[in-house]
Amino acid sequence: MISFDFMYFQPSSITETIDMYNGVHEQGEKAMYISGGTEFITFARTNKVYADAIIDSKGIPECNVLEMRNDDVVIGAAVSLNKITNSNLFPFLGATVKQIADHTSRNKITIGGNINSKLIYKESVLPLLLVDARVKVVKGTDVRVVSLKSLFDRKMKLSPGELLLQIIIDSSYIELPYISLKRTKFSKVGYPVVSVAAILKENQLRVAFSGVCDYPFRSDEIEAILNDSTIPIVDRIDKVLGNLPSSIVDDLQGSREYRSFVLKNVLLDVMEEMEMGE
Incomplete structure (x- = not known):
């Protein structure tokens, strides 16, 4: 109540x-x-x-858009996670949000609500950071389209009274190889111990994380490590764990040691799936 x-x-x-x-x-x-x-x-x-x-x-009509517009995928902030998955307009995003909560909840949870969540996970933002998504926001009479990266730093940094209207994704990313993996403590439904989304563009791996630190993130430094083919994969992954942007979360979902173990194994799966070397 x-x-x-x-x-x-x-x-x-x-x-x-x-x-x-x-x-x-x-x-x-x-x-x-x-x-x-x-x-x-x-x-x-x-x-x-x-x-x-x-x-x-x-x-608001603009917040319910879900369509291909010219060379962009346009998704309104009020579109539910299930609608995004079922539309198959952007399979990478669809595969990621399909792992959030249960099916019934995803009928109600919206992409805008998840991105603006007060929880630390915000898993839907992972593929959006990797594909250089743009967002359309409004405040007063000022409507602007800016990069998501410019407004997202651990969380969305909208100013008071500013409203997220749409997410815009360049369609050139649709056909790129991707993988989205989530590991939970007990079942498929639940907060992630580790979530990793990755996409391969021009033979370079882009990776974003949730559940590892107390905010979702993408790191240029980590991507440089993972793309360094002169280093064995196992050593790359060990090096990633030493270059995280902040300490690994230690809570009821998983201890710091357990999360480290899971993260290593998830990254091994990502590197193998993306054929990123030995």
Whole structure:
């Protein structure tokens, strides 16, 4: 049960959404954008999040787009994970988000909600970082398209009142070889001990991680190590573990030692699948 009262709005246009947000803000109250609402309910029940008003973006047409547009795949922030997988527009992303939660939950969890999650995992962002995805955001009358990388540093760095509308992916990435692996403690459904997504572009491996550190990341340094064919694969992987951007997570999902063991084995699988040397 949620212990506080809040107003709920579901506007039908970008303009209406921005007006609602500004109206709540001008009254000295806190407004929050949602695109799925599953996480808001979960955290509100435990008093880990609060808002006087929530503004649901699911009614905005631009947030429900899922199509090939010219040379781009365009995905609205309010599109559910299952719709992304079932559309097969971008199989790499579809394969990754298919591993998040259970099937019923993925009907409700949206791509925008997962990217903006308060949890540390945000697994849907992994392939997006690897394919240089762009995002369309709006604040007031300012609509802009920028690289996801410029807004994502451990988490999405949207400014107050800024709304994620769409994710845009260059279609040239669709046919590239990829792999997406997730390892959990007990079953296929659950938070990852380790999630690794990888894609091969121009014979260079790009890799992104979730569950290893307390935020998802892609590292140029780690990619340079994994692509160094002068070093045996086992030595490359050992070197990766010594060059992580922060300490390995140690929690109920898995100890630091266990996560290290799993990460080594997942990277071995990735390197073998991508035929990255001996």
